[in-house]
Amino acid sequence: xxxxxxxxIAKAAGVGKSTVSRVLQGQNHVSPDARARIESTIRELGxxxxxxxxxxxxxxxxxxxxxxxxxxxxxxxxxxxxxxxVADERxxxxxxxxSGWSNDREEDLVxxxxxxxxxxxxxxxxxxxxxxxxxxxxxxxxxxxxxAYREFDAVGSNTAESVQLALAHLHALGHIHILALPxxxxxxxxRNREAAIYTAMQARPDKLPxxxxxxxxxxxxxxxxxxxxxxxxxxTAVLCGNDLIAIGMLAGLRERGITVPGQISVVGIDDxxxxxxxxxxxxxxxxxxxxxxxxxxxxxxxxxxxNIQSPPQMKKMSTHLVIRESTAAVxxxxx
Amino acid sequence: xxxxxxxxIAKAAGVGKSTVSRVLQGQNHVSPDARARIESTIRELGxxxxxxxxxxxxxxxxxxxxxxxxxxxxxxxxxxxxxxxVADERxxxxxxxxSGWSNDREEDLVxxxxxxxxxxxxxxxxxxxxxxxxxxxxxxxxxxxxxAYREFDAVGSNTAESVQLALAHLHALGHIHILALPxxxxxxxxRNREAAIYTAMQARPDKLPxxxxxxxxxxxxxxxxxxxxxxxxxxTAVLCGNDLIAIGMLAGLRERGITVPGQISVVGIDDxxxxxxxxxxxxxxxxxxxxxxxxxxxxxxxxxxxNIQSPPQMKKMSTHLVIRESTAAVxxxxx
DNA sequence: TTATACACTGGGAACGTTCCCAGTGTCGTA
DNA sequence: TACGACACTGGGAACGTTCCCAGTGTATAA
Numbered sequence: 001x002x003x004x005x006x007x008x009i010a011k012a013a014g015v016g017k018s019t020v021s022r023v024l025q026g027q028n029h030v031s032p033d034a035r036a037r038i039e040s041t042i043r044e045l046g047x048x049x050x051x052x053x054x055x056x057x058x059x060x061x062x063x064x065x066x067x068x069x070x071x072x073x074x075x076x077x078x079x080x081x082x083x084x085x086v087a088d089e090r091x092x093x094x095x096x097x098x099s100g101w102s103n104d105r106e107e108d109l110v111x112x113x114x115x116x117x118x119x120x121x122x123x124x125x126x127x128x129x130x131x132x133x134x135x136x137x138x139x140x141x142x143x144x145x146x147x148a149y150r151e152f153d154a155v156g157s158n159t160a161e162s163v164q165l166a167l168a169h170l171h172a173l174g175h176i177h178i179l180a181l182p183x184x185x186x187x188x189x190x191r192n193r194e195a196a197i198y199t200a201m202q203a204r205p206d207k208l209p210x211x212x213x214x215x216x217x218x219x220x221x222x223x224x225x226x227x228x229x230x231x232x233x234x235x236t237a238v239l240c241g242n243d244l245i246a247i248g249m250l251a252g253l254r255e256r257g258i259t260v261p262g263q264i265s266v267v268g269i270d271d272x273x274x275x276x277x278x279x280x281x282x283x284x285x286x287x288x289x290x291x292x293x294x295x296x297x298x299x300x301x302x303x304x305x306x307n308i309q310s311p312p313q314m315k316k317m318s319t320h321l322v323i324r325e326s327t328a329a330v331x332x333x334x335x
Numbered sequence: 336x337x338x339x340x341x342x343x344i345a346k347a348a349g350v351g352k353s354t355v356s357r358v359l360q361g362q363n364h365v366s367p368d369a370r371a372r373i374e375s376t377i378r379e380l381g382x383x384x385x386x387x388x389x390x391x392x393x394x395x396x397x398x399x400x401x402x403x404x405x406x407x408x409x410x411x412x413x414x415x416x417x418x419x420x421v422a423d424e425r426x427x428x429x430x431x432x433x434s435g436w437s438n439d440r441e442e443d444l445v446x447x448x449x450x451x452x453x454x455x456x457x458x459x460x461x462x463x464x465x466x467x468x469x470x471x472x473x474x475x476x477x478x479x480x481x482x483a484y485r486e487f488d489a490v491g492s493n494t495a496e497s498v499q500l501a502l503a504h505l506h507a508l509g510h511i512h513i514l515a516l517p518x519x520x521x522x523x524x525x526r527n528r529e530a531a532i533y534t535a536m537q538a539r540p541d542k543l544p545x546x547x548x549x550x551x552x553x554x555x556x557x558x559x560x561x562x563x564x565x566x567x568x569x570x571t572a573v574l575c576g577n578d579l580i581a582i583g584m585l586a587g588l589r590e591r592g593i594t595v596p597g598q599i600s601v602v603g604i605d606d607x608x609x610x611x612x613x614x615x616x617x618x619x620x621x622x623x624x625x626x627x628x629x630x631x632x633x634x635x636x637x638x639x640x641x642n643i644q645s646p647p648q649m650k651k652m653s654t655h656l657v658i659r660e661s662t663a664a665v666x667x668x669x670x
Numbered sequence: 671t672t673a674t675a676c677a678c679t680g681g682g683a684a685c686g687t688t689c690c691c692a693g694t695g696t697c698g699t700a
Numbered sequence: 701t702a703c704g705a706c707a708c709t710g711g712g713a714a715c716g717t718t719c720c721c722a723g724t725g726t727a728t729a730a
Contacts, residue, residue: 003472005715005716005717006716006717006718007716010680015679015680016679016680017680017681017717017718018679018680018681018718018719019678019679019680021717021718021719022678022679022718024717025718028677028678029676029677029678029679030677030678030679031677031678031679034678034679046470048446048449048450049450049716049717050391050450050452050715050716051450051451051452051717052387052390052391052396052451052452052715052716052717053391053685053715053716053717053718054716054717054718055387055685055717056385056387056388056391056684056685056686056687056715056716056717056718057684057685057716057717057718057719058685058717058718058719059685061387063430063451071406071412071415071416072409072412072413072416072608074407074409074412076412077406077407077411077412078407080406080431081406081407081433084431084432084433093430093432093447093451094430094431094432095398095428095429095430095431096415096419096429096430096431097419097423097428097429098416098419111383112428114383115383115384115385115386116386116387116398116428117385117386135381137338218608218612247612250612251612273407273553274609274612277553277582277586277609277612277613278612278613278614279613279614279615280614340685340686340687341686341687342686345710350709350710351709351710351711352686352687352688352710352711353688353689353709353710353711354708354709354710356687356688356689357708357709359687360688363707363708364706364707364708364709365707365708365709366707366708366709369708369709384686384687385685385686385687386687387685387686387687388685388686388687388688388715389686389687389688390687390715391685391686391687391688391714391715391716391717392686392687392688392689392714392715393687393688393689393715394715
């Protein structure tokens with residue numbers, strides 16, 4: 001009924017519980033004979049050590065938290081896979097939670113992580129306060145490049161570079177009237193993208209893209225079509241804050257019979273798998289999502305295991321442009 | 336340095352630790368005065384109870400496991416969201432792990448769940464043995480409708496119905512030469528789909544679809560195009576085991592200049608979000624993924640909390656056909 | 671021979687909760 | 701007044717590990 005414990009094994013193997021514990025932890029100072037006897041007993045009885053008890057004593061539960069906004073956004077499963085792969089290799093389990101872009105949920109989840117005494121946490125923060133994040137009291141790695149969180153380790157993609165690549169591509173194709181959809185108004189990642197736009201356009205401030213705000217979702221992009229069509233002169237290209245927005249926009253444009261890239265070029269950011277399948281296939285800026293997850297997990301576990309005492313560092317992964325069908329040179333007929 | 340514990344709170348509030356514990360657990364037999372003092376002390380000092388210690392004593396850690404093959408398959412994030420929503424509402428956290436379709440990983444993960452003393456587990460099994468699943472020793476809910484696991488609670492979609500709907504649709508459009516891609520050879524879910532095909536075709540066993548095996552992935556569908564083209568007479572329609580296969584097939588057909596649905600009709604199963612975005616948009620059988628996840632979580636937590644003592648039950652969620660652009664009546668020119 | 675080092679061993683305390691139980695006080699009723 | 705019922709209280713044992721430490725034995729060096 002009750003699962004076996006270390007004493008049962010000790011008795012069955014005719015040794016003390018300390019010796020069993022040493023074997024479980026792979027320590028020395030155990031005679032080959034005792035070790036063999038213990039190991040075979042464990043196998044025979046199918047004993048699985050209780051990590052809850054061990055966690056209580058060691059203050060290490062071999063589990064990290066991963067808090068993301070929304071696992072159904074295809075950007076995040078890739079991050080998750082990267083995190084899990086490394087966590088797994090290094091002996092950690094991953095507790096996954098979705099904040100649903102809500103501040104309250106984010107703070108609740110961090111409090112939960114604290115109660116669960118997780119060894120560390122990787123979070124893609126949306127609104128959460130520094131105070132709440134500090135209260136966690138263990139190592140934290142932030143996903144994203146937001147200055148507000150600079151006191152924590154972070155891994156993100158180079159937003160400035162992504163936006164720069166996308167805009168340069170559109171400029172090279174002759175696009176001057178551009179609409180930018182950097183994300184929802186008032187969110188940090190939106191501001192990052194806007195800032196990147198200004199930086200990229202320093203040389204020609206007269207040709208700044210128009211800005212329109214929308215959610216980071218398919219329907220956000222879909223709804224933005226109306227805004228696009230109300231502008232005069234009508235933009236010939238759209239720079240979308242992520243691929244989901246771009247895909248929503250493609251759907252909206254198709255519905256209205258506007259051809260892409262014939263009448264309007266569309267470029268996304270992220271390079272989710274969908275981007276290579278939608279119609280037309282999407283020109284976008286590739287982010288190394290899997291690698292970002294792996295890096296985050298490695299940074300976190302290095303901290304947890306004390307391999308790093310240095311000040312917090314931010315790793316910016318580099319990005320590259322993937323040219324597909326959704327962009328083309330600005331045409332003569334555009335109306 | 337060291338986090339607060341229940342004794343610190345007891346001392347600060349001038350009561351015994353038992354009383355604090357009672358407040359934390361929302362029990363009676365605490366005077367309003369003491370309760371108020373304790374609650375304000377907790378808030379003031381920012382105390383978060385240690386769920387590891389509590390878990391050790393209560394043998395309940397308020398965490399369930401979710402083991403799926405691959406979170407990057409868009410079918411699973413939806414399941415995950417459903418599970419998490421319910422788990423969250425009912426006070427449980429979710430430990431997520433990917434088996435990567437590997438038997439060894441599956442067994443490792445179940446052993447991990449056992450060591451972590453998770454309260455229960457939801458698993459979409461691929462190959463895992465009953466023995467390994469039984470060894471877990473806590474409640475298990477299986478995702479899928481596979482007979483082998485009938486000793487556990489299960490929630491799945493009605494495969495027979497899905498296949499029946501898809502085939503009926505193709506028949507109604509006049510398709511007789513059909514290729515079916517039920518999944519990878521030798522996997523139970525593949526066999527389920529095949530069985531469903533035979534059942535659906537009982538009335539006209541002479542017109543059984545051709546069968547070709549492939550992975551449940553985009554590239555599985557992509558590679559299957561070659562097999563499709565080698566058949567004579569060439570099938571006019573393809574029934575794909577899931578939407579990813581269908582989308583891979585669409586990509587492969589487009590590359591070879593074969594029009595869909597002009598020359599070949601394609602139908603999928605799952606209705607992932609991608610299906611409404613790809614080109615042409617995909618006719619498919621809708622599965623209530625989110626609801627399946629919610630149901631699984633509710634069944635599991637009911638078991639954990641002992642609300643159900645009844646024999647294992649299987650819930651089959653019903654499905655429905657979503658007709659989009661990828662299917663049409665069989666044409667005159669098909670070569 | 672003796673001292674020192676070190677591999678090996680097992681018992682007990684500690685981790686932070688929850689639960690059991692025994693003890694106090696108050697109230698209503700016989 | 702005496703008594704049971706019951707709200708409230710706090711101390712100690714228990715959950716299953718890990719770590720500390722003291723103790724044994726053996727080999728090596730002086």
